[in-house]
Amino acid sequence: MSEKVLQYDKPSLQGILTIPGDKSVSHRSVMFGAIAKGKTTVDGFLLGEDCLSTIDCFRKLGVKIDVEGTNVSIDSPGIDGWQEPSEVLYTGNSGTTTRLMLGILAGSNVHTVMTGDASIGKRPMRRVIDPLRQMGTHITGRANGQYTPLAIQGTTLRAIDYHMPVASAQVKSAILLAGLRAEGTTIVRETEISRDHTERMLRQFGAKVDEVDGVISIQGGQTLTGTHVSVPGDISSAAFFLVAGAICEGSKIMLKNVGINPTRDGIIEVLQNMGAAMTLMPNEDTQSEPTATITIETSALKGTTIEGDIIPRLIDEIPILALLATQAHGKTIIKDAEELKVKETDRITAVVDELKKLGANIEATEDGMIIEGPTPLRGASLKTYGDHRIGMMGAVAALITDGAVTLDDADCIAVSYPPFFEHIEVVK
Ligand SMILES: O=C(O)C1=C[C@@H](OP(=O)(O)O)[C@@H](O)[C@H](O)C1
């Protein structure tokens, strides 16, 4: 845990950044490569701590994984050839690793024990384990499987038809990955569309997955075939520089390689609604995830309402959007976002408490927050709560504050964006 003092003196941001690999897609590339028998290669992999936790878990299952720069190669005996690990699988700070692994391990041939850090130990797992239990899995854990540590005995599963009670790509993915190994056709019904990287990548690995109006189905017993995955840049990482470019005076920055999957691009829509000076140039993509180059300039912003089915399309961007709203004219209302309470920390409380320390006019609500702007921000000592996105929100705020911002723990930023501070140096 290392403290960091940020004194930027209100720079104008200029320059070009290439956004590092998408965390969600990087996790899945290793997971699917490990399920497939044979070789999978990945470029643009995110070397964030969460994705390294995923690699570490699969190495313990006997999968050979080599990392060279951002290229990863996976050589797997296939899910039926995995070794039963003698060690506990450690998922660190990563909800995606923990929840997707549950779905994968449920239909494997091995017994595993899985645990993570203190934050993971507080995040709800029953949302995944309940449907997996309906599929016949044997998972035990603290508080009847609500919390890690969890023990999973892989077994033969049966298909289910499941109505999702929360919009969650992690829950959906865990069920689909268990469904790949189940007898029969597994159906997942979404009430709100969540990120679809699992569905896209399952197809890339040769599986048949159908989707009609939020009803996704997968036939059990399909095998995956190793392939090449190009990871797009992470829009959730780009978000910090999109906001920085919009709120720092005299700025114009270009962000290359930004993933613009329509199930992830809610922030683009919100920036447009708020009046951001932004242009988007889509790339000619050859892989299954679309990307673009985005240019953003200092913008005259107006408040907006963010609610309903856009929430899953920008859930991880809400902390930085809250900072953006402090610089917009008028009221910004964020609602229907109670899921924020069960992320790395309670992100409603953390965002509101920390932005208040900087002088923001912001109040928490049951399912979101209300922000009134524009407000000049001042330096302060902030807590990150060990949450990478709260840390980066504080660091972007430091670009516009009068006086320094101190982060109690900046190390957590390496969970999703290791070169974050280097990238600030490039553009400031
Ligand atoms: O599937 C994924 O890769 C993710 C899904 C989202 O979580 P939920 O499924 O809990 O909404 C998101 O917040 C997380 O950062 C990554």
Ligand SMILES: C=C(OP(=O)(O)O)C(=O)O
């Ligand atoms: C919620 C996040 O990730 P995870 O659920 O994988 O910990 C995030 O990256 O903001």
